[in-house]
Amino acid sequence: MFELNEDQQALVAMVRDFATGALAPHAAKWDETKHFPVDVLAEAGALGMGGIYVREKFGGSGLTRSDAVMIFEELAKADPTIAAYISIHNMVVWMIDTFGNDEQRAQWVPQLASMEALGSYCLTEPGAGSDAAALSTKAARDGDDYVLNGVKQFISGAGSSSFYIVMARTADTGNRGITAIVVPANTPGLSFGANEKKMGWNAQPTRQVVFENVRVPVTNRLGEEGSGFGIAMKGLNGGRINMGACSLGGGQTALDKSVAYLKERQAFGGPLINQQSLLFQLADMETELVTARTLLWRAADALDRGSPDAMKLCAMAKQVATDAGFNVANSAIQLHGGYGYLSEYGLEKIARDLRVHQILEGSNEIMRLVVGRILAGA
Amino acid sequence: MKITVLVKQVPDTEEERRLDPATGLLDRDGSESVADEINERALEVALRYKDANKGSEIVVLTLGPAAAVQALRKALSMGADSAVHVVDERLKGADIAVTAAVLAAAVQRTGFDLVLAGNESTDGRGGVVPAMVAEHLGLPLLSSLNTVELTAETVSGEVSVEAGSLAVSAALPAIVSVTERSAEARFPNFKGIMTAKRKPLATLTLADLGLDAGAGSGISTVLTISERPARTAGKKIVDDGTAAAELAGFLAAGRLI
Ligand SMILES: Cc1cc2nc3c(=O)[nH]c(=O)nc-3n(C[C@H](O)[C@H](O)[C@H](O)COP(=O)(O)OP(=O)(O)OC[C@H]3O[C@@H](n4cnc5c(N)ncnc54)[C@H](O)[C@@H]3O)c2cc1C
Helix, strand or coil: CCCCHHHHHHHHHHHHHHHHHHHHHHHHHHHHHCCCHHHHHHHHHCCCCCCCCCCCCHHCCCCCCCHHHHHHHHHHCHHHHHHHHHHHHHHHHHHHHHCCCHHHHHHHHHHHHHHCCCEEEEEEECEECCCCHCCEEEEEECCEEEEEEEEEEEEEECCCCCCCEEECCCCCHHHHHEEEEEEEECCCCECCCCCCCCCCCCCCCEEEEEEEEEEEEEHHHHHCCHHHHHHHHHHHHHHHHHHHHHHHHHHHHHHHHHHHHHHEEEECCEHHHHCCCHHHHHHHHHHHHHHHHHHHHHHHHHCCCCCCCCHHHHHHHHHHHHHHHHHHHHHHHHHHHHHCCCHCCCCHHHHHHHHHHHHCCCCCHHHHHHHHHHCCCC | EEEECCCCEEEECCCCCCECCCCEEEECCCCEEEHHHHHHHHCCCCCHHHHHCCCCCEEEECCHHHHHHHHHHHHHHHHEEEEEEEEEEEHCCCHHHHHHHHHHHHHHHCCCCCCEEECCCCCCCCCCCHHHHHHHHHHCEEEEEECCCCCCCEEEEEEECCCCEEEEEECEEEEECCCCCCCCCCCCCCHHHHCCCCCEEEEEECCCCCCHHHHHHHCCCCCCCCCCCCCCCCCCCCCCCCCCHHHHHHHCCCCCC
């Protein structure tokens, strides 16, 4: 469990080659120009990254969650923002493959797995974030259709995605009244807000998604009516460890850059790495990353085995890994002195990108809530 | 069409590569080994033909130590159908002449319409193995092609020469080597990586190839090798108004201008 097997070594080597060639050289420019590189995403899709843990039958790669976290860490070493979007997309494809029926899989999974079409996950609303079960977007049954009305907030990929999995209210029964519905981009009544101006994650759009009498057939529903909240939460288990992996990748790059920099930077009569307090700082950063990675791999393994404590471990790993990644990136800025603050050195971007991983897919406070509730048996 | 692609495991060019002063051989433990990039371009030529002509077969072949199997697996993950690994203790330190003789015997045994190779490896850089294989087999060689066009009966392409370029062609069967300007190699996809293990991979010894025991010992001997001299500090020119003249003098003395 703590060593990469031969297959994983080959998977990671390929992802590294792809990420260093196709992502890393452009990451700074994409961040600066707020460019969402859908063409490069399609390249990633052709290599199997659009449906990593989706079954092969409809075009997925059939890999494990343990493989996936290694893949996301490697992608994020080059660009956390693109890696994180690919994670969200994978969550969407997995939800269709897992909770859809064969007709729905055949219709949507192949084009999503190849990333010719992109997907978005629509849970959060302006008035319902952490308390997602309080969402109010309505899906009213009308014959063989649902008619959706409401607003989703902070939706990654919105405006560029072809398919939106929308968690909408079909009954006033709390989290048991929520249903997951697939809405294609070209459906009349669907519109998007402006691309949000934000601290990081600039290479992927974040927008409101607005539903005004959006009519989709009942056959676009995933699973049963009322099962949507469970579907959304199950998707997030995997999303959370992937987000953790993205933070580790960014953190690892920041640490590697810091080690190289301190070996080179001369002050007080020698390279700065000779200052033991700085060497200890590097050691702490390495320990924090390895600690987080160890827990993350355990959580991924639990998800692979369908272990009953998977949800708890995923929440713990998300919190620990996203905190570790951000802390390491932030320390790396300090270790680079004034140069760390310059965009050119690439560290401030990593910190900006990783910051949001502590907030989304369940904030790190909500991760404590998940763990605490399980602990209290509530 | 059956295409055999020659591949080689070489030390990663990203790292420092060195010879072992005691044996005169390449220090294979000193750096990470990877499939030589130039072979991946040769494989890409074959894969593109196969993409357009279903039913074509691609065999990848290497001569090298046990660990060279990684280069074969990489080629299989990219889309080759099967692999042949010639591995024999007696081939340790095989020189170019021996390598070419063994490869020729191996491709003959495997069968082919076309043999594709890189024009030179990034480690030894002899650049003659494809030509020697062609000589052994008595087949035409198209060497150092920048582009390759392949039909069921012929292969043709463009070669850079000092004064321009040549358009060359040959009837199949033939041997072709490609340059770094040929097709950019694809990445293996996840499915390719996961199925590579299930593809046939044959291991052959010298005996399997009907080559006698003496075939392994090279016909050339490395007498001595010497390490590259340590770098010495360069000369600094401080500009006191005469720097340009001094610089020009330096270049002229070194016959650089
Ligand atoms: C760039 C970006 C991309 C996003 N992408 C998506 C997406 O694709 N799809 C999607 O559905 N959502 C997305 N989100 C939304 C994200 O998941 C939410 O922002 C997050 O869940 C927090 O919700 P909120 O912003 O409403 O904060 P609130 O829920 O209002 O929380 C405010 C603060 O209070 C804390 N808090 C709340 N409740 C508790 C509690 N019970 N105990 C202790 N602390 C608590 C929170 O941790 C937080 O610190 C994205 C957000 C961002 C910024």
